[in-house]
Amino acid sequence: MTELAQVPVTALKGVGEALAEKLARVGLENLQDVLFHLPLRYQDRTRITPIGALRPGQDAVVEGVVAGADVVMGRRRSLLVRLQDGSGTLSLRFFHFSQAQKDGLKRGTALRCYGEVRPGATGLEIYHPEYRAQQGDESAPVEQTLTPIYPTTEGLTQQRLRQLSEQALGRLGPHSLPDWLPAEMIAQYQLGPLADALRTLHRPPPNTDLDALAEGQHWAQQRLVFEELLTHQLSLQRLRETLRAQRAPVLPPAQTLPARFIANLGFQPTGAQRRVGQEIAYDLSQPEPMLRLVQGDVGAGKTVVAALAALQALEAGYQVALMAPTEILAEQHFLNFSRWLAPLGIEVAWLAGKLKGKARAAALEQIAGGTPMVVGTHALFQDEVQFKRLALVIIDEQHRFGVQQRLALRNKGIDGRLSPHQLIMTATPIPRTLAMSAYADLDTSILDELPPGRTPVNTLVIADSRRLEVVERVRIACREGRQAYWVCTLIEESEELTCQAAETSYEELSAALGELRVGLIHGRMKPAEKAAVMDEFKRGELQLLVATTVIEVGVDVPNASLMIIENPERLGLAQLHQLRGRVGRGSAASHCVLLYHAPLSQLGRERLGIMRETCDGFVIAEKDLELRGPGEMLGTRQTGLLQFKVADLMRDAELLPAVRDAAQELLARWPERVSPLLQRWLRHGQQYGQV
Structure with missing residues (x-):
């Protein structure tokens, strides 16, 4: 067969x-x-319900005889058919009908119809039911299955x-x-x-059991859920094997640069930073590519860990590339690394999509010539970018980059043969259930300790009808020598409108707070303009910074201890948590005011309530996953990742440990069954495992 x-x-x-x-x-x-x-x-069309037993909201099959059919004129003209079965009367209402249809529903016609029962002007009604006339006395058999x-x-x-x-x-x-x-x-x-x-x-x-089916708990669904989750794991495991089978440059533990770097840093790394640093140092000394995800809550010091990893490759005489998803974050990294590496005599190159003409040509020449440290946006992925001795790629905020792009990195390695090690950082803590499934191809390290001196941020949820009080609060804080952020969020996904809103807020706040120096930063400004404003704010020359969400990640001003976020209901929890992480970086008590626009939906209230209750990014991530679902949370709506047919990561999370074990066992004992499974479930998805 x-x-x-x-x-x-x-x-x-x-x-x-x-x-x-x-x-x-x-x-x-x-x-x-x-x-x-x-x-x-x-x-359920397997049983006929007597009209007298119908309840509003029920989907039901009913049989009866037409007692009358009339065209009635209400707000909309409709055909109203009265159906009786001896236990009661039900109205069938059609807004779209023909004369022939009306003629076919004359008095005395026996009908079977199906639809949703709802309360109407004449008692219970079904709008536009599916129906058919019954021939003779014989009642046609009902459906045998749902x-x-x-x-x-x-x-x-x-x-x-x-x-x-x-x-x-x-x-x-x-x-x-x-x-x-x-x-x-x-x-x-x-x-x-x-x-x-x-x-x-x-x-x-x-x-x-219809309830079990609706909740995805029926044994037949669970059988397929298990197979689908297993296939997803296998695809990631196969990806991991493909990457692991490649060779990578062996980078011996560094002897001098990290010690000099830490001496210049002015503070000692936390225990968590040292532990994760050791895990990375071991991976880099192996001949196969490191694939490590470092998760750390906002402010846990991931950049210092990344710098220590970079120094191991730099001391061994290789190149390092650090890639960030936005220009402002990439610039921030460029400034940090330039400052850290200059005393060590190490040059840093910069490449972003905005670099054009001669500046771009010069940057490409620098990179191809072997400049040790290269920082940029995903422009670093483009074909024309050639590295001389690339041994380590650091990717910040991995969920903005697809699996396919990670695979493409091999071509950037030494002679296209040696694959660079990959260190992936995220300040969006990923719930364990998701990490087990979405990042099964990576080893995970967690920075679970905040540097000393960081203070928890006190979060308040206030309606924008009290805006004047909030402006007054900003005035007092700035008079006392502190600095504040005022964040304008996305308006209907339009960057242009958001920038206009930020400009309007900037003008209003400058007028209301005449004695304060106010700055403005948004996505449509040139990088040099943004950098200049940011620099003024850092040096304390500006007291209030009005900004769009471009300041979401990476900006570090310890003296800023107050943040106002307008319309926080427009943002996801993870993004709100990121923004809030810009304050609380110094020793002063810090506050974040979520200035929402009433009325809030039930979901909006829940989400802002979570922000008020906790500063723990992992708790927030779990809640975000519950409320928004995995595809949106990983930023992968577009990439096809996690578009499951029957599985649901939240609902089926308890199956994941068994699924992981089964995936290992299948690869070890029945490897010939892996490809047919991938073919069956993932043919139309991204074929991660079939590189």
Whole structure:
């Protein structure tokens, strides 16, 4: 019997070229795809409900006889049909109807109809029910299974998808759809048979627990969830193996530069920084590429750890590239590293997308000539950028870079042969469940200690109707010698409008606080302008800085102890936490005021409440994941990562440890089963594992 993965959808009855094109839009190219295209939800059409027993909000099948059909004129003209079955009367209302339809619903016609029951002007009503007239005295049989509702696209009806899944189910057998999970594993994790799970999910029998299905807890769903999560793990493990199989330059532990760097730093690294530094130093001394993610809460000192790693490569005579997602953060790193490395006699080059003409040509020449330390945005990835001896790449805020880009780094290594080591940093703490799944290709280190002298930030949630009080508070703080940020958030995702809003706030605040020196910084200013304003603020020449969210990461002014965030309800928790991390960097008590615009939604209230209750980035990350979902949190909505068909990382988190074990076991004992699984589940996603 031919495997269903080899049978194109055009082999099904009624599928011509036009329909095949529509099916391809939802990823259905063969019969295996059709079977793994699972319903989103179900309707119960297996029983007929007496009209007298109907409840509002219920989806129901009813049978009755038409007692009358009239066109009524309300706000909209509608056809109102009264249906009776001896237990009560129900109204069927049609806003779109033809004369022929009205004629077909004459008094005495027996009907079976289906739809959602709702309260109406004449008692219970169903708007636009699906219906058919009953012929003769014989009542047609009801559905034998729950009715599936599939994900679809324009021009592809539920009826058509049901017909296709019906045909595909008819061809389902042990040889046409192999179960790639070994029998031992199925027994060990108490998973049911694959074919039975698919049959149950496409056509659940009437006694199926609908609540379990709605919550994703039915055994048939869990069987497929396990397989999908397992495949995702395998793809990342395979990616990891692909990278690990490459060779990397061996960088012996540095003897002199780190000690000189720490002596100039003016403070001792924390215990956590030393521990993570040692883990990195060991990885760099190995002949395969390091793949390490360093997570640290805001202000935990990741940059110092990155500098120590860089010095190990620099002392061994190699190049280091540090990449950041935004120009302002890249500039911040460039200034920091230039300041730190100048006393050690090490040159730092700079490359960003904005560099043009001669300046760009000069930067490219410097990098190709072997300038030891290179800092920039992801412009460093471009083909024309050639390194001389690149041994270490440090990526800040990894979730803005895709897995594919990490793979492309090999081409930047020495002679395109030796792959650079990769150190990935994030100040967005990633919940453990997500890290286990999304970053299974990386080793993880956590900086769980704040440097001494950092004070927790007190967060207040205040309505913008009290704006004048808040402005007064800024005046008092600045008079006492402190500095403040006033952050204007995104307006409808428009950078231009946000910059205008920042300019307006700047003018208003300059006028209201005439005696204070106020600065402005936003994304449309030239890098040199931004740097100059930032520098004035750092030196204490400006007391209040009005800014857009460009200051989200990396800006360090210890004397700034007050932050106002306008419309915080527009931002995710992780971003609010990042912004708040700009204050509380000195010894003064620091405050963050979330100036929201009423009324707040329930979700908005919850999120701002979390910000008020905790300063722990990991707690905030867990909550953010619950409220926003993994795709949005990892910034991967566009990249296809974590677009699961049946699995849900939050709901199915408790399966992850077992899934990880199963992935290791499958790779070790049944490696030949890995590719067919990846082919089945990830053919339309990013094919991480198939590099």
